[in-house]
Amino acid sequence: MSREALPSSVALLTAAIGRLHDPATLAAQLASNVADAPAGAREDLAMAAVDAVLPRTAAWLVAHGATREHAAASIADVDRKRDRYGVRGTGLDWFCAVATGRVVAVGRLQFELGAHLADGTRSWGVHVPETGPLDPAACDRAFAAAPDVLRRLAPAHVATVWSCRSWTLDPGLAAELGPDANLVRFAERFTLLPPGAHDAAAGDDSAAKFVFGTDLASARSIAPRGRVQAAVRARWDAGEHWTERTGTAPVG
Template identity: 75%
Template sequence: MADTTSLEALPASVALLAAAVGSDQDPDDTARALAASVAHVPASERDERAFAAVLAVLPTTRAWLVAHGLSAAQADASIADVPRKRDRYGILGTGMGWFCGIVTGRVVAVGRLQFEVGTHLPDGTAAWGVHVPETGPLDPEACSRSFAAAPEVLRRLAPEHEATVWSCRSWTLDPGLAAALGPEANLVRFAERFALLPPEPHDEEEGDDSAAKFVFGTDLDVARTTVPRGRVQTAVHERWAAGGHWTERTGTAPVGVPSSA
């Protein structure tokens, strides 16, 4: 993987990330430690220096993933999310916490989907997180294959984080998605695999921001003024135009193969 940053990683930043690979440290805590390791450089350099450290450690991540049961192809697909997210959303737009989740081996790709170890439901129940990378259509059969294959991979990767429930938090779990896109849409069929937890106070604000980011690849203000293209962008815009909002909801499903309606 080519390092396209123009600034070199700081040795201290590389060392702390390398030490966190495979650890139980929360990715957000790792991100805060990484930020502290570059705090002494000019502010204009900090994000790029931190990201350079992530890139520098990815070979270590790949080797650790393969040593802990992922295939070479799965390891490659897992770390590929770092440049993909950077190219689509930028460093700040993605958030260093997500990059740290990838580089420390907490988030891995198994087929069409990504899975995260060490997550929990709001009540503290251990869960395996589910994420959707930007790698093409969300084909229901491909998703089912991912759900079927993931438990064995995740148990080998982090047996201490064994879970019996999948957890997904996404704007695509908005209850009105089926009415907006139709029941046969791939996004709708994915969302219907999960049973929604009760709504939270911040769901609406996060939902609009997430729809803007993941559908339009930009922030909410820009997304609202963007001319929509395609069915999903049009559906998102139509709700906004009508004065409505998108909600980000959390859904769960028993580990196994969540069925798609």
């Protein structure tokens, strides 16, 4: 059901555009802002605020150095993620990140401003939107073009490293797909950081979400279609797990 956004929720997100606020904190604030509504209306009210602010987000991006194409592609991720994963499956924090200009699309990839490594080092986060094949040449162009855009958008958060956290950085992916697979070639751009305590727990859920578009229990029961789904399922059928790892690469 379509609902009109609460002015206070729109004001909350509008004030955060371009300020690189922590998305999880902003999502919690937005959830609190709609908490007095009936339980069944809260999600719709939160997303109504996200939708309402997107034109302002696009305008801010263009005013601060992004092209109109970058801005349109950036905010398009809200509908794309909502349609594919739903609000809960995506997470309100991601929608807040897009709506406040923290996540910006440049060519084939998305880049996150305000990211940090575990040791506090500034980074530019790298994400892969669901917009088709992960062509290596298209990724090359995105990595080449992004630094100028990101520096203009957030000159106080210039980074010297890219960071990516994904199940596709599982070190066993090449053995499953072969070294020439686009996902493998993407993962090889990054140097893995030491594994963390939660990498194994997160990997299976991420693979289920991004490869099958559903939760882990459902993904295990779906007949795989295509090479990637078959590879993910083969590891599960063997009683093994996927990990979610973090990798870095130097900018430039």
